[in-house]
Amino acid sequence: MPFELSEEEKAIQRTVREFARKELAPFVAQIEEEDEIPPIVSEKLKELRITGLPFEEKYGGVGSTFTSFIVAVEELGQVCPPIANLPMEGVMTSLALRRFGTEEQKKKYMIPLVKGEKKACWAFTEPATGSDPRAFETRAVLDGDEYVLNGTKRFASGVFTADFATIFAKTKGDKIGAFIAETGGEGFIRGKRVRLMGMRGLATGDLILENFRVPTENVLGKDDEGFKVLLEIEAESRIRSAALSVGMAQAALDEAVAYSKQRYQRGHPISDFLSIKWQLAEMAMKVEAARYLVYRCAYQRDQGKSIRKDSAIAKLFCSTTAREVTSISLQVHGCYGYTKEFKIERLYRDAKLNEVAGGNADIQRVIIANELLQ
Ligand SMILES: Cc1cc2nc3c(=O)[nH]c(=O)nc-3n(C[C@H](O)[C@H](O)[C@H](O)COP(=O)(O)OP(=O)(O)OC[C@H]3O[C@@H](n4cnc5c(N)ncnc54)[C@H](O)[C@@H]3O)c2cc1C
Known part of the structure; x- marks a missing residue:
């Protein structure tokens, strides 16, 4: 299946990456400390028009693709997973309104959500x-x-x-x-x-x-169509959840690479040890495979193809990958990885969420198997 990010999607990826590192990263420690996302973060996401990315301009959106939104979530997830999770609370309702809503409902509820003026x-x-x-x-x-x-x-x-x-x-x-x-x-x-x-x-x-x-x-x-609403929108949400997992896994890999180059043992950076190299390679392999599944599934969604099975595959694989990669990265950090001084401690805890929420990993297996056996 041929697919590549379009020039527009690549530009959005660059913009979100720079924005997240410059404008959002400074809030990470505060969020971790206070267990609250300050309202200014929502204002910044509004500036970024993140909730509008996959929606038509006539509904206040950017008029880009679902893939753009997915790529943006991945970038935010690398910097701060709870911030990356935030837009989806409203986007799920916007997606449901777009698919199932009347024009009146769209005007009243979808437009302010898409513009980031309201939350759901x-x-x-x-x-x-x-x-x-x-x-x-x-x-x-x-x-x-x-x-x-x-x-x-x-x-x-x-x-x-x-x-x-x-x-x-x-x-x-x-x-x-x-x-x-x-x-x-x-x-x-x-x-x-x-x-x-x-x-x-x-x-x-x-x-x-x-x-x-x-x-x-x-x-x-x-x-009596609520189950249909649920199934369709949960499938789209699974791609978003998978993208967030890829973001967390990439961040864990980056942390491991950086740490292994600056931590010395026996007169060498630990990255010289073959066992560390293997672990870095193992992580890189998993992250790339996970990203491929997410982008492919988002592309399929943009092509109007069924994503029921593939979104479950993406969510299952990516959430497992994020849990495994954050664990390997913590191992590379040694006992420092177990301290609050290093980002990997937070990523390790954050990554587990997507294996249990938004449809448990076992439920993804059930969906995949049911689709295969149809
Ligand atoms: C931080 C967080 C945020 C959340 N946000 C939302 C939200 O905004 N809105 C919302 O509606 N929900 C939300 N949820 C809930 C979440 O999406 C669901 O609760 C979760 O996907 C499944 O729920 P459970 O673990 O209670 O499932 P249970 O069904 O109780 O599953 C328990 C265990 O049994 C297994 N199991 C159950 N049924 C089967 C089966 N048929 N075959 C095989 N194994 C099975 C599961 O895999 C799991 O291991 C959130 C959860 C968390 C933790």
Whole structure:
């Protein structure tokens, strides 16, 4: 399959790389220390027009490709994974609106999200279910020209600052509907924030819905099409998650190369030892293969091809790679890698997220196998 980044995509890659290193890197230590992403970072991402990259100009977007967005996430991920994760909270809702929204919904919700003026969260997961969409309990009951939603959502990333939320709820029996809602009204209760192992600054937590009313015109697609919305947008989100993993893995490799050249043992830089060279080569091989899978999948998405299987392959391979490569890099750093003085300690914790969130690694295996066996 022939593909290469276009001149525009390469230019966006360069711009984001320079911007991230100059404008965002100075916030990394503060985010790690305070476990909060300061609002100025969102302002800077808005300046970069990151949330607009894959969307049409008529909806406030840049009019570039999905690949541009993916490349941008990878670049941000090399500098600060929690910052790289931030735009996706709104982009998932924008993608859902573009695919399933009415023109009215697009004007009201998608345009401000695409422009980075508003934020959104994606509320699917519940206390009793992560991987089994049919098992959740939140229900939407039709009452006149409104739906009344009751239930609890878990791990709703960005819920504490979101202006809009995409909420999934059962409508007819086991059928699921997807709703675009304005946050903060009566019955929209922000719950407890969950403390995480890594990705400090990523604010995720519970959303409790108590007789929360959503107008019928806010259904995305039909009120029994939520599962379709979920499957399609989660597939796109998997490529984004995979790109973030590649960014983290590349950063871990860069750290290992730099450290191995400046750490001396027995009168030599440790990079002279064959065992270290092997580890560097092993990391480079994995990172390149992972990047290839991500770019290929993003390209397929831009060509309008099905990405269900390939996005699962990319997410599975890249999240595994990020976990393995950060671990090897930490090993190259020796005991200094285990200290807070070195970036690899943070990357090692951050990288694990993508193996468990956004669809567990085992669930990616299930998706891949099911597609093969169809
Ligand atoms: C930091 C963070 C942010 C998140 N952000 C969001 C968000 O914004 N919105 C949102 O909706 N969710 C979010 N999530 C939730 C997350 O995407 C899901 O919870 C996760 O993908 C799966 O959930 P689980 O581990 O609870 O799954 P479970 O289904 O409880 O899985 C537990 C274990 O069982 C295995 N398992 C389950 N079913 C099968 C099966 N059929 N076959 C084989 N193995 C199986 C899994 O692989 C896993 O090892 C977030 C999670 C985290 C940690």
